[in-house]
Amino acid sequence: MITSINNQQSTINNQPLPKADFEKEYPTNKHSYYKHIHGIIQHDAYHLGQIVLLAKMV
Secondary structure (H helix, E strand, O other): OHHHHHHHHHHHHHOOOOHHHHHOEOOOOOOEHHHHHHHHHHHHHHHHHHHHHHHHHO
16 A cells, blocks of 8 residues: 555655546545545644644644
């Protein structure tokens, strides 16, 4: 599994993902790559908001 993830990362890092690949299924969660990427962005934005709130409380 680690090899599979490393191969995916090196492919993504070295060249842009073709538009057709965004509709392919991401293997670990069965969502499309498009949905998976948006989920990561939303997750990071949520945690950024938490950090901002904590920083304001200090």
